[in-house]
Amino acid sequence: MSLSWIRFRNRHLLTINFSLAAALVLYGIRRDFAWHLLLVVWLLLALRFERMAKFQQLLLVRVGRINSTLILTLFYFLFFAPYGLLYRCFFRKPAFQQRASTFEEKRKIGSFDRPF
Amino acid sequence: MASYLLGISCYYHDSAAVLLEDGIVVGAVQEERFTRKKHDASFPARSISYLLRERGVTLREVRAVVYYEKPFLTFERLIETHLEASPFGLRSFLASMPTWMKEKLFLERLLKRELAQLGAGPVPELKFSEHHLSHASSAFFPSPFADAAVLCADGVGEWATTSAWRGQGADLTPLWEIHFPHSLGLFYSTLTAYLGFKVNSGEYKVMGLAPYGKPRFADRMLENLLQLNSDGSFALNLRYFAFTKELQMFSPALEDLFGRRARRPEELLEPFHMDVAASLQLVLERALIPLARELRRQTSATRLCLAGGVALNCVANSKLLLESGFEDLWIQPSAGDAGGALGAALAYYHLAEKGERRVCHGDAQKGSYLGPSFKAVEIESFLRKNNVPFQKLTQEDMLSETSRYLDEGKIIGWFQGRMEFGPRALGHRSILADARGAELQKTLNLKIKFRESFRPFAPVVLAEDAPEIFEFDRPSPYMLFVAAVRPELRVPLAPADRTKFGIDQLNVVRSTYPAITHVDYSARLQTVSRDRNPILAQLLEVYRQRTQSSVLVNTSFNVRGEPIVCTPEDAYRCFRRTEIDVLVLENFIVTKESLPPSNQSEDWRSEFELD
Structure with a gap:
């Protein structure tokens, strides 16, 4: 990858992607271009001023975090926690159970070729 | 032609890299020493670059890079722990999952990308060792024992928190976890x-x-x-x-x-x-x-x-x-996760590649002096560039001058040879002082290290003199044992001192070496011999000739929250910021008296997060 591309990617790609996505979403909702001029102004400002681009980046990170928190929370309560019940009934790791000894015999080491 | 293996540990805490040449460790360093961030967990890019540069090789000559644990097994443990805790572990689940899904599950790809970004040649094969196997290998293979039991205990690896092994020759067999x-x-x-x-x-x-x-x-x-x-x-x-x-x-x-x-x-x-x-x-x-x-x-x-x-x-x-019940004990000086990088590479070399093991007299850890060193010309150039007044002496004169300063009660910043691998300063990046000083512990803690006053200091002593001063009958080159000061060197306590409790015990003089005698008469002992650390051994000999004592205080060359100094620049910066009196960089001596007063405000302390 050339250095100019890396610089361009780091500096502007998020701004352009954000504007494109916002334009599509706006058109999808309103079926007109009434707000798109504002989006062009936003795009030009973010391309021109680094502080604006940074602000936009922080905003998107925050939105992303909220999104992932929501999705993970839903996943946790709808799928993960119910499976947790099954896990505790049928597949529970011996280390989590009360035992007179916690030694686990180990006979061999795993292969170096894989990360598991 | 020599063949190389690179061991790395990173992304949890204490990232490090280690280079083996034909199964022998030739370099090892923690990333924190370069980035100046204590316990830095980032990919050890600078450590790897240093190791390759120091040996004059590229990644092309490295047969494999061995990562110190198996990330998928760690992920499995994480999932099962969350399942066990559900539905009460949401906060922990939300905190850990994004990092795993974004990075750690794709660790192989991430490591390859980081290695490629070094620009040091084609990325070698990537191998994975188990966390406790890495620890066990780091303990057994560099040890001086051909046959030994191995016990590893830490916070947690993948699943194992404690593991037992049997090491025989070049083989290591697991027993239990x-x-x-x-x-x-x-x-x-x-x-x-x-x-x-x-x-x-x-x-x-x-x-x-x-x-x-x-x-x-x-x-x-x-x-x-x-x-x-x-x-x-x-x-x-x-x-x-x-x-x-x-x-x-x-x-x-x-x-x-x-x-x-x-x-x-x-x-x-x-x-x-x-x-x-x-x-x-x-x-x-x-x-x-x-x-x-x-x-x-x-x-x-x-x-x-x-x-x-x-x-x-x-x-x-x-x-x-x-x-x-064991007759002898050897402990990996870098026993934490940084040492996992060494163990991972050694495990792969001996267990996967069936590389031969040569049991060394002493051990194969080379005193743990495995990091960067600096030539006299580099140090002189640094001092001249920064207009630092210095004395350039012969080694003999440097030792004699340093010994004189120590006898006068001065505190020395001591910078020699290759930096230590592991958390202890073993006399290459150390602050040295006279162990006989009654007020020294307080001065060192509060004015030099800026740390809690209760913390004790470790002695460094000539190996042959150690049994006369401490109740300990074997070498302790890595400061991994404590020993009691011999009863005949203890000072009888005044009745008022006997009733003191807690932190009040701190100022009581307990032995002829009060600076290194803890409140229970113990000391975290480092013994020095000429074959492992010739310069420090010579300094102790010269000091003994002068004072009839070969015990010094040895503490790491850093302040609270700062990683141990790596370069002459780090050492000089630490010297300027603290009340260290004399800086000895190889054979160059810089005294505080010869320098203009430092104009640095105390703001620099916020540079380092308190540990």
């Missing part, structure tokens, strides 16, 4: 957090605090927190520990058990906290000794090797040496 959540490392860390110190860095402070207190809570801990089984194994009572489902280590039940809320960081230390620390230390020892005895019974081995973070507890190590 104890799995998460039952962990001596996490037990110690939880109480460390309760005492208001940072997890993964404050544990050694708790160890230093323990002798001030009385172990009056030990029985309560054994009845409630840690169950010791008859076969030597142990189990934690999870009612008191929150690390399986929360973002903190202990549950409110622990505070109820002690009847006190947890100490907040930097709050006043009271006798209660000292008693908890003393009890914790005793309980750790009571848990470790049966484990080691069981291992001795199972293997019939007479030697024991130790690794894992728990093996940095030198008080427990000394108890193991005395009470476990």
Whole structure:
């Protein structure tokens, strides 16, 4: 990858992607271009001023975090926690159970070729 | 042509890289020393670049890069722990999952990308060792033993928190493990957090605090927190520990058990906290000794090797040496996760590639002097560039001058040869001082290191003189054992001093070497011999000729929260900021008197997060 591309990617790609996505979403909702001029102004400002681009980046990170928190929370309560019940009934790791000894015999080491 | 293996550890804490040349360690360094961020967990790019540059090779000559653990097994443990805790572990789940899904699950790709970005040649094959196998290898393969039992204990690896192995020649056989959540490392860390110190860095402070207190809570801990089984194994009572489902280590039940809320960081230390620390230390020892005895019974081995973070507890190590039944003990000096990089590479070399092992006299760790060194011309150039007035001396004169300064009670910043690998400064990046000074501990703690006043300092002594001063009959080159000062060197206590308790004991002169004698007469001993550390051994000899004493205070060359200095620039910066009197960079001497007053404000202290 050339250095100019890396610089361009780091500096502007998020701004352009954000504007494109916002334009599509706006058109999808309103079926007109009434707000798109504002989006062009936003795009030009973010391309021109680094502080604006940074602000936009922080905003998107925050939105992303909220999104992932929501999705993970839903996943946790709808799928993960119910499976947790099954896990505790049928597949529970011996280390989590009360035992007179916690030694686990180990006979061999795993292969170096894989990360598991 | 020589062949190379690179071992790396990163992304948890203490990232490091190690280079093996035909199975022999030729370089090892922690990333924190370059980035100046203590316990830095980032990819060890600068460490790898240094190792390759120092050896004059590229990644093309490196056969494989070995990562020190198996990330998928760690992920499996994480998932099962969350399943066990559900539906009460949402916060912990939300905190850990994004990093895993974004990076750690794709670790292979991430590591390859980082290696490619070094621009040091084609990316070699990537291999993975198990976390405890890495620890065990780092303990056994560099040890001086052809046959030994190996015990590893840390917080947690993938599943294992404690593991036992048998090492014979170039082979290492697993015996048993104890799995998460039952962990001596996490037990110690939880109480460390309760005492208001940072997890993964404050544990050694708790160890230093323990002798001030009385172990009056030990029985309560054994009845409630840690169950010791008859076969030597142990189990934690999870009612008191929150690390399986929360973002903190202990549950409110622990505070109820002690009847006190947890100490907040930097709050006043009271006798209660000292008693908890003393009890914790005793309980750790009571848990470790049966484990080691069981291992001795199972293997019939007479030697024991130790690794894992728990093996940095030198008080427990000394108890193991005395009470476990093993005749000899070797501990990996970089016993924490940084040492995992060394163990991963050694494990792959000996166990996968079936590389031959040569058992070395002493050990194969080379004194742990495995990091960067700087030539005289580089040091001189640095000093000239910064207009620092200096004396350039012959080695003989430098030793004589340094010895004179020490005798005058001056504090020396000592920078020689290759930097140490591991958490201890072993006389290449050290602050040295006269151990006979009564006020020295306080001065060093408060004006040089800017750290808690209760913390003890370690002695460095010529190996041949050690038995005359300490009750210890073997070398301790890595500062991993404690030894008591001999009774004949102890000073009888005045009746008023005998009744002192807690931190009041600090200012009592207890021996002819008060700066290194802890309140229980113990000292974390480092012995020095000419074959491992010739310069420091010579300094001690010259100092002995002058003062009839070959004991000095040796503490790491850094301030609180700062990684140990790596370069002459780091050393000079630390020298300027503190009340160190003399800086010795190889054969160059810089004195504080010859410099204009420093115009630095105290703002620099905020550069380093307190540990």
